[in-house]
Amino acid sequence: MALWGVSTTDESKPKWLTAEQKKTVFATDRGWVQLNGKGLEEVICSIGGLAGTSTITGIGAATITSMDFVTTSFSEAAGGNIDIRVIFNERVTVDTSGGTPTITVTNDQAGSGTDATFTAAYQSGSSTNRLTFRATYAAADGGVAEDDVLSVAAQNLALNSGTIVDQADGTTAVEVAISAAAAAAAGTLTASA
Numbered sequence: 001m002a003l004w005g006v007s008t009t010d011e012s013k014p015k016w017l018t019a020e021q022k023k024t025v026f027a028t029d030r031g032w033v034q035l036n037g038k039g040l041e042e043v044i045c046s047i048g049g050l051a052g053t054s055t056i057t058g059i060g061a062a063t064i065t066s067m068d069f070v071t072t073s074f075s076e077a078a079g080g081n082i083d084i085r086v087i088f089n090e091r092v093t094v095d096t097s098g099g100t101p102t103i104t105v106t107n108d109q110a111g112s113g114t115d116a117t118f119t120a121a122y123q124s125g126s127s128t129n130r131l132t133f134r135a136t137y138a139a140a141d142g143g144v145a146e147d148d149v150l151s152v153a154a155q156n157l158a159l160n161s162g163t164i165v166d167q168a169d170g171t172t173a174v175e176v177a178i179s180a181a182a183a184a185a186a187g188t189l190t191a192s193a
Contacts, residue, residue: 012059013089014045019185023066026129027051027059027090029168051090051168062090062129062166062174067152067186070132074191076111076146079139082189084120084152086131091167092174094126099161103133103152103178111147111191118143119158127167150189154180 013022014032024035031046050059070083084103094101102119109116120133137144144150157164157176166172 013065019066023068023087026088051166059089061172062088062092064157064175064178064182065089066182067178069150069186069189071189074144074150074189075193076113076144076148076191077140077193079137079141082120082135082137082144082150083123084133084186085125086133086157086178088129088131088174091127091129092131092164093167093170094122094131095163095165096122098163099159101131101133101162101164102158102160104155104158105135106151106153107144108149108151109145110149111145113143113145113148113191115143122162131164144191146191146193148191150191152178152183152186154178154183 013025017025021034025032025044027050029049029051030043031050032044033041034044036042064086066087068085070085071081074080074082082105084105086103101122104117105120106117107113107115118135120135123132123134125131155178157178159176164174164176166174
């Protein structure tokens with residue numbers, strides 16, 4: 001059996017974890033680490049040099065392993081933030097001095113919303129493996145209306161002259177592709193009245 005971590009696929013995370021638990025696991029130079037309920041890190045599978053670009057055990061550039069809507073309900077009347085979390089297989093560093101990375105959100109316009117697509121801009125998470133992207137709507141804005149269903153399709157993060165790099169070495173650009181599987185697993189968010 002090959003060591004966990006010798007490929008960049010999500011399946012190389014420890015097999016005994018559920019899909020939900022894998023969202024809290026990421027690679028470090030010590031091996032696969034899991035965040036416990038108190039925000040502390042615990043090494044659950046030790047592999048020296050796992051994060052980064054080591055040719056022996058390193059998994060190479062950080063990749064997106066999953067994503068989800070942090071916002072679980074959105075009211076068109078009240079407005080507010082729509083937050084989406086993008087989860088990488090290792091820690092990443094975001095630099096917005098040149099521009100802010102974004103992702104595109106698709107609106108099925110089942111209600112009367114006017115925005116078929118809109119962007120959510122990077123909000124927080126640099127130096128972790130979980131980046132939050134946010135779109136903000138004013139109350140009764142009309143861009144996202146009652147019964148509109150929001151989703152994220154397979155796409156690349158738009159860097160917009162910003163950068164996202166592996167924290168392990170500080171220079172390797174991450175892979176910014178959101179796979180169809182990760183997009184589908186994120187589910188949808190339906191706006192209410």
